[in-house]
Amino acid sequence: DALDEIDQSTKDEFVRALFRFVPKLPKWMKLVVTTRPELNIIPKMPYVTVIDIEKCCNNNKKDINFYLLSHLQEIYFEETREKLKTAAGTLCDISKGIFLFAYFAVDIIKEKKPSLSQVDKLVPINISTAYEEYVNRLIKDLPIEEDRFFRFLEALVASNGCLPKAMAFEILEINESSRREKKIASRALNHVIPVHYEHFTVYHKSLIDWLLGKDQEEHYFIVKENDGHRVLAPLCYQQLQFVKDHENFSSTLNECEKYALRNGFYHMCFAGGFEDQLKLCVTDLELLSPMLLAFNGFMVILVSELKSVINILKLSSPHLKEFIAKLSDCRRVRYNQFPQIVFQTATNCSEENEVRKQAVRLLGTPKYHHLPWIEFTDGGWELPSDLARICDFKLSLDSKIALCIGEMNNSQSFFAKFNTESRTCIVNGVREEVAFRCAISSADNYAVAAVTTDGGVKLINLETLQTLQVQVIETERVPFECCFLSGGAQLAVGYSDGAVLVWDIRTFELKTELIGHTDFVRLCLPLPGNRLLTGDSKGTLMLWQSLQFGPQFVRLTDSSWVSIFRPFWGTVAVSPDQTKIAALCRSGRDEVKINLFSADDGKMLMQLDESKSLKKNLSFINNTHILCGAIYKFRIRNVDSREKQNPKGLCCPGGLISSIYRINILELEFVACFMISGEEKLMWFTLHNII
Numbered sequence: 001d002a003l004d005e006i007d008q009s010t011k012d013e014f015v016r017a018l019f020r021f022v023p024k025l026p027k028w029m030k031l032v033v034t035t036r037p038e039l040n041i042i043p044k045m046p047y048v049t050v051i052d053i054e055k056c057c058n059n060n061k062k063d064i065n066f067y068l069l070s071h072l073q074e075i076y077f078e079e080t081r082e083k084l085k086t087a088a089g090t091l092c093d094i095s096k097g098i099f100l101f102a103y104f105a106v107d108i109i110k111e112k113k114p115s116l117s118q119v120d121k122l123v124p125i126n127i128s129t130a131y132e133e134y135v136n137r138l139i140k141d142l143p144i145e146e147d148r149f150f151r152f153l154e155a156l157v158a159s160n161g162c163l164p165k166a167m168a169f170e171i172l173e174i175n176e177s178s179r180r181e182k183k184i185a186s187r188a189l190n191h192v193i194p195v196h197y198e199h200f201t202v203y204h205k206s207l208i209d210w211l212l213g214k215d216q217e218e219h220y221f222i223v224k225e226n227d228g229h230r231v232l233a234p235l236c237y238q239q240l241q242f243v244k245d246h247e248n249f250s251s252t253l254n255e256c257e258k259y260a261l262r263n264g265f266y267h268m269c270f271a272g273g274f275e276d277q278l279k280l281c282v283t284d285l286e287l288l289s290p291m292l293l294a295f296n297g298f299m300v301i302l303v304s305e306l307k308s309v310i311n312i313l314k315l316s317s318p319h320l321k322e323f324i325a326k327l328s329d330c331r332r333v334r335y336n337q338f339p340q341i342v343f344q345t346a347t348n349c350s351e352e353n354e355v356r357k358q359a360v361r362l363l364g365t366p367k368y369h370h371l372p373w374i375e376f377t378d379g380g381w382e383l384p385s386d387l388a389r390i391c392d393f394k395l396s397l398d399s400k401i402a403l404c405i406g407e408m409n410n411s412q413s414f415f416a417k418f419n420t421e422s423r424t425c426i427v428n429g430v431r432e433e434v435a436f437r438c439a440i441s442s443a444d445n446y447a448v449a450a451v452t453t454d455g456g457v458k459l460i461n462l463e464t465l466q467t468l469q470v471q472v473i474e475t476e477r478v479p480f481e482c483c484f485l486s487g488g489a490q491l492a493v494g495y496s497d498g499a500v501l502v503w504d505i506r507t508f509e510l511k512t513e514l515i516g517h518t519d520f521v522r523l524c525l526p527l528p529g530n531r532l533l534t535g536d537s538k539g540t541l542m543l544w545q546s547l548q549f550g551p552q553f554v555r556l557t558d559s560s561w562v563s564i565f566r567p568f569w570g571t572v573a574v575s576p577d578q579t580k581i582a583a584l585c586r587s588g589r590d591e592v593k594i595n596l597f598s599a600d601d602g603k604m605l606m607q608l609d610e611s612k613s614l615k616k617n618l619s620f621i622n623n624t625h626i627l628c629g630a631i632y633k634f635r636i637r638n639v640d641s642r643e644k645q646n647p648k649g650l651c652c653p654g655g656l657i658s659s660i661y662r663i664n665i666l667e668l669e670f671v672a673c674f675m676i677s678g679e680e681k682l683m684w685f686t687l688h689n690i691i
Contacts, residue, residue: 003035005205022048055097064102065092071106076116083116090120100204104130107191128217131210134192135221141188143181148172150223151231156193157211158228158267161202164255167235168200198255226270233271236264244286253290261291265305269312282309283320285358289342303327323355344373363688374634375686383681387414393682395420403448404682415450418682449491451479457493459505483524485532492532494521500534516542516553527599528578535572541583543602554602556583573618573626574599580639582626584610584618594618594626596639608637621668621690636690
């Protein structure tokens, strides 16, 4: 109802969203919207049926006549029906088709109770007369001076017809501790400005138009909107200072503080003389973060408010512009944990940015210690500009070395080695004519095994990067994944036909052939006791027991639950104590779950429900918590209590991260492969305030 009365800053966005999704509603569902015929609404609804309700149309007059007759029958129940019809018809003609007039007429008749023949002489001539009569009555009933009452009317107009009671009482200078004065004031104002959810609310736009003199009739109570901004601006600034004093603003904001967060910038901009206060507010994260709470999480409103303030103040701060630009990338994202996205965006700014420094400082204080955030500790490891894609990325067993292989635009392979302690690239840019599919380092970090696309396996010295040995199998089998076993003495290689062959690392003599998979083997993970976890492209996981006593396996997944993504990068993870296996799975009904298995016997321990937006990323933070990668965010799951540590996700602003390929873990510091502005990068980041 009254779509035209939505605040102008949100109207366009609301109308655009509303009528974008209306055609997608089921055929049995209809949506009825009322609005005045405004130019910025009607043209955006070309496919809807528009029904014009004219004041003078017969159906509208019948509605008003029925309304008047039904109330007159209640008041004058002893009169004949013919007299009641005559009186209702007379009042209907006076109303000129305006329903609000009929409402006021009934209200006055109930109060004064004239004879039926005199009702047409007591009711006002038009809406303007009705409002003037009501406001005159208000001044008589309210125990306040006329000057204060006019200040209240100015504030009411500037607030767009929704003013918190406590703020209104402060403007009227009514004693907050006096229940009697507040009760008298509320009862008197309620006739024209009813109280709704602790706010004085104008229920019809015509009252605001009348107070501003838009009905082209001069009257005593005309006020100016800018005067109202000057009344409300200092009150809002005072409330904003109160917000900063809250220990936990997410649950303790009162209605005045919420109003100040939602409208304070707006009033201070148009009041004039509040430039210094605006500059303090626009750069203060302690105010910007709860603003999202007051704006109900619509980032687009927050960003538009900040931009308008910056334009008015003519601020040219590059730090502030960088922050607003990053915040703009999140404008269509809505979160339950509203302040987190503001602080997360600020910490993603450049290190010399003052907004970032303020955010990091505040996040270290007890007030914000509950707020989870991601700290990107450097700009990422540089990769070649002509890199087509990252094929594999793994940490060594001791997590000191990180290996990255990729495919170049010319189909050459790219190989890089990173030191995770110093976070430096040791070797960057070793290229081979034959592309690599995957790579894994030995337990002593002496060598790396790399599977090549020509059907071979290479052993490369990690220090000299010289090729130690090359094995090419002259069969139709194509290797896809490999890992070291027995402390580096053996190498398990998964092939295209589902076989897993275990080779001696020195002689490349075949030691064991593991048969069980029926499709490409895309996962090989070593486990204690010379055991092996493998997975194929059909989503089947197998746990191979002690290999020296013969290949025995336990099938972890069945036909109803398979791995959600192929290949297996990041889809399966093993806990740090190597007692649990977590696998991201889906069913035929597209249900997404995290299946948790015992690494000892392969039995399923539990299933955790997950969001469909979850991507192919899974890693243990510790033995009880799992980190999952979704679109633009991370999710934390507690495998002991089954709880979601952050149900709505740990936000990653969309302008920085568009998709996540793989997560590797080193305590609470992570290395991940991200797609940023169309380029793949390896980023190092730390999770704070997570557990």
